[in-house]
Amino acid sequence: MFHRKDTRAVRVGDLTIGGSNEVIMQSMCTTKTADVKATVAEILRLEEAGCQIVRVTVNNKEAAEAIKEIKKQIHIPLVADIHFDHRLALAAIENGIDKVRINPGNIGRREKVEAVVKACKERGIPIRIGVNAGSLENHLLEKYGYPTPEAMVESALFHINILEELDFHDIIVSLKASDVPMAIAAYSQAAKAFNYPLHLGITEAGTLFTGAVKSAAGIGTLLNMGLGNTLRISLSADPVEEIKVARELLKTFGLITNAATLVSCPTCGRLDIDLFSIANEVEDYIAKIKVPIKVSVLGCAVNGPGEAREADIGIAGARGEGMLFRYGEMIRKVPEAELLAELKKEIDIIVDSYEKTGVIP
Numbered sequence: 001m002f003h004r005k006d007t008r009a010v011r012v013g014d015l016t017i018g019g020s021n022e023v024i025m026q027s028m029c030t031t032k033t034a035d036v037k038a039t040v041a042e043i044l045r046l047e048e049a050g051c052q053i054v055r056v057t058v059n060n061k062e063a064a065e066a067i068k069e070i071k072k073q074i075h076i077p078l079v080a081d082i083h084f085d086h087r088l089a090l091a092a093i094e095n096g097i098d099k100v101r102i103n104p105g106n107i108g109r110r111e112k113v114e115a116v117v118k119a120c121k122e123r124g125i126p127i128r129i130g131v132n133a134g135s136l137e138n139h140l141l142e143k144y145g146y147p148t149p150e151a152m153v154e155s156a157l158f159h160i161n162i163l164e165e166l167d168f169h170d171i172i173v174s175l176k177a178s179d180v181p182m183a184i185a186a187y188s189q190a191a192k193a194f195n196y197p198l199h200l201g202i203t204e205a206g207t208l209f210t211g212a213v214k215s216a217a218g219i220g221t222l223l224n225m226g227l228g229n230t231l232r233i234s235l236s237a238d239p240v241e242e243i244k245v246a247r248e249l250l251k252t253f254g255l256i257t258n259a260a261t262l263v264s265c266p267t268c269g270r271l272d273i274d275l276f277s278i279a280n281e282v283e284d285y286i287a288k289i290k291v292p293i294k295v296s297v298l299g300c301a302v303n304g305p306g307e308a309r310e311a312d313i314g315i316a317g318a319r320g321e322g323m324l325f326r327y328g329e330m331i332r333k334v335p336e337a338e339l340l341a342e343l344k345k346e347i348d349i350i351v352d353s354y355e356k357t358g359v360i361p
């Protein structure tokens with residue numbers, strides 16, 4: 001099985017997917033692509049949340065045309081999602097797209113595929129082959145009867161072969177399914193069949209809550225196996241939430257080095273403060289910090305500090321007076337009303353120092 005580090009490195013704009021590069025977080029716009037203002041506004045919000053690559057639907061001429069203007073106003077690579085129509089792919093490429101998601105086997109006549117591949121080659125633009133269990137080719141459904149991991153991998157190989165025959169190798173592959181075990185099996189088998197970088201995703205995963213759980217189960221399993229070079233969490237929600245879930249998932253597996261982590265206690269009968277709102281506020285506060293700091297928020301001063309020995313900084317609540325602690329040791333007592341403000345100040349001091357010295361003080 002090809003580990004993520006053993007995959008081919010493929011350039012996408014100024015980023016590289018695959019090889020020893022970090023796992024890239026991506027999302028997809030929910031706006032009409034032709035509405036440049038709305039699309040750019042959404043992409044800028046995604047960028048601020050940490051999104052590294054963004055995809056837009058290119059389903060008509062106006063959308064392909066809008067790419068030119070969108071590209072001028074954003075700072076991350078832009079991907080065109082195209083189904084069937086090779087003219088839209090050519091227009092997107094002409095207008096400066098950084099990557100195309102299209103399945104060559106669905107484009108039609110050979111010369112149409114050749115035209116797209118030639119345009120991509122000339123500009124160094126990669127192609128993502130997006131296999132989806134819900135839209136497998138008829139010849140595979142006839143062969144297998146229904147979507148299976150084997151059919152999905154065969155579909156990927158079918159499209160890969162078309163590109164390889166044209167001596168095109170800047171390929172990224174996804175094998176998405178809504179059924180989590182099927183997606184895990186498909187990606188696992190794909191990693192044995194070829195070494196192109198894998199774009200992980202569980203499609204139609206659901207709302208913020210159910211989609212995050214399903215995606216974490218599926219993508220988390222694959223990340224833990226050493227698979228996946230880029231990922232998109234698919235949610236029926238604001239795409240910014242997709243990035244938040246993606247970042248948390250990557251942090252869980254130690255695949256992001258520059259992000260802050262929150263540790264918060266599960267609460268119990270000893271709870272002395274309104275921990276839920278404090279934990280949420282701290283989580284929001286550290287969301288954009290690009291420093292590997294571990295912050296802990298605990299409900300009581302009895303067991304708390306000892307339970308969070310690894311935290312760089314933390315608070316333990318108490319009625320009237322709580323405490324600030326580092327690595328399980330109290331550094332000072334603080335009136336309850338000032339606890340949160342004091343924690344934020346301490347976080348700022350650590351972040352500031354890390355940015356100057358490269359080490360957590």
Ligand code: SF4
Pocket residue numbers: 265266267268269270271272298299300301302303304307
């Ligand atoms: Fe309970 Fe305190 Fe532990 Fe939180 S830190 S789970 S309130 S004992």
